[in-house]
Amino acid sequence: MATVVGVPAGRLLxxxxxxxxxxxxGVANHVQTHTRFRRQGIGAALMRRVPGVARDGMGLERLGFTARPGLRLEDFYRGLGWVEVGR
Known part of the structure; x- marks a missing residue:
């Protein structure tokens, strides 16, 4: 039996x-947090960090984000400053 030493708390593409x-x-998507680490602000931290990485690390001038509808996450993203442009 294998033991996992490090488990990623979250990821974003x-x-x-x-x-x-x-x-x-650029486009950001696939924001996921491990079930053990949910409701600890990891997804919010990823979403707050991504504009700086896109701009400073990748030289991107425009950034979009895709999210799957129906998961009731619109308020989460809106609260972080993301604006819905279309569906």
Whole structure:
């Protein structure tokens, strides 16, 4: 039996748009926290950090975020300053 020493508390995928005309744009998605670490602010910390990483670490000028509807997370993202643009 294997023992897992380190379990990631959360993750977020940030990618640059591959098309050359919009290579200055990025998309953040797949925000996930491990069930043991939920409700501890990890998802919020990831979402607060991603604009700086996109801008300073990747040189992105525009950042979008995709979220699956129906999970009642709109208030969470809105509370962090994200604005819904379309569905």
């Amino acid at each position: 940030l990618r640059r748009d591959p098309h050359p005309l919009v290579a200055h744009c």
